[in-house]
Amino acid sequence: MIHSDEKVRQMARSLLPSKNREASRAARARIHRAARQEVRQELAQWLRSGDVEADVPPCAPWEDAKIHQQVYWRQSGDKVNPFIRWATARTRHLPREDRRGHARGLLPRGVIGDHALGHLVWTDAFRDPLQDRWRQRQLLRQKQQRKGALLDxxxxxxxxxxxxxxxxxxxxxxxxxxxxxxxxxxxxxxxxxxxxxxxxxxxxxxxxxxxxxxxxxxxxxxxxxxxxxxxxxxxxxxxxxxxxxxxxxxxxxxxxxxxxxxxxxxxxxxxxxxxxxxxxxxx
Structure with missing residues (x-):
């Protein structure tokens, strides 16, 4: 049985094998290929125009948004349930508002730890009640503003x-x-x-x-x-x-x-x- 720091590292790394990694790699390559093709076409058309004073056309401005969507879709396929159960058991004795900080101290520094913590912050056991109430107030205020802005x-x-x-x-x-x-x-x-x-x-x-x-x-x-x-x-x-x-x-x-x-x-x-x-x- 694995204990101590090695167990923490193993649980943090258990999130990395995503179930969508092959499809995500193919989608990322497809997005980059389409963006390169559009950029080449736009630049060729801009050069043929002969107007050196004209602004350079935007080079596939939609590419970043598409890549971010693929990142979120890939992360949604992570196997997070064993890690969430382990982190909840390790922090069950602490007040709810202190659990997130304690989990951050347990996880390794770097990308692996940040990625693992990102899956914890939205779970019920690690959500801060004060932040939840503040978020609810913000959503209510935005809803009221939208209601006042929409004219029948x-x-x-x-x-x-x-x-x-x-x-x-x-x-x-x-x-x-x-x-x-x-x-x-x-x-x-x-x-x-x-x-x-x-x-x-x-x-x-x-x-x-x-x-x-x-x-x-x-x-x-x-x-x-x-x-x-x-x-x-x-x-x-x-x-x-x-x-x-x-x-x-x-x-x-x-x-x-x-x-x-x-x-x-x-x-x-x-x-x-x-x-x-x-x-x-x-x-």
Whole structure:
């Protein structure tokens, strides 16, 4: 029977033989191969353009996210139950908030110990009650913020009608939609990853009070019947409308404050002042 430090090292190393290691290696090679192919194509197209002033295209920006997904999937196949039972038995006599630190002292230093500890922190025997309560409060706060940020159709229609009554409200709203559409099309044309997404819906301005309900009807789901462009991201027109109305609601309908906030966030360009736009008399 193995005891003492050698037993600790054996239990920590028992996590390393993952059940998904062969498939994970193949998936990693496939991701790197696809990324290299895309980078070669983008660089060749950039060199053929002959424009030395143009920015270098992004080199497979999705590669890191895909590799991280594969790492998590590989770690999910680790054989962790014997190690968790052993660590729980070794720390059963300690208070719950002290178990994690004691386990860290038992495990060897380096990658092996860090990997083994990462599987312990989410188990019931090693979870800190204070951190759990703090995490629950954070999730509740985020849920409340999301609930306040998501406007239903009735509130959207009410805010749009109030917006049309404000001086420069109609003009500012349509200019915001127009600039968001132009800017998004430009970014999608420059980023290779975005070119593979579905086509951006056509820009549609708000025509007036009579057009509030038809305008909201035009914010249709995408071709698959979903209101999400990608996972967790609303379709662009609906996202832009909600973004503007959220600022309009937060600033209590004061259009100069809404315009200043959007300009500070880089979502709206600074329009020339009326004095500059108007021609001097006699010219």
């Amino acid at each position: 159709r009735g509130e959207q229609a009410r805010l749009l009608r109030a917006l049309l009554l404000e001086p420069e409200g109609h003009r500012t709203f349509n200019r915001f939609l127009r600039e968001r559409y132009t800017g998004t099309r430009t970014l999608n044309g420059q980023a290779a990853a975005n070119r593979k997404l579905e086509a951006l819906p056509a820009h549609r301005p708000l025509l007036g009070v009579h057009d509030v309900n038809p305008f909201l009807d035009s914010l249709q789901p995408n071709a698959w019947g979903s209101r999400f462009h990608t996972w967790g991201t609303l379709t662009p027109p609906l996202h832009w409308v909600r973004l503007f109305l959220q600022r309009f609601k937060a600033h209590r309908g004061h259009i100069p404050s809404v315009r200043a906030a959007l300009e500070a966030e880089g979502l709206l360009s600074r329009a020339p002042s009326a004095a500059r736009a108007r021609k001097p008399p006699g010219r």
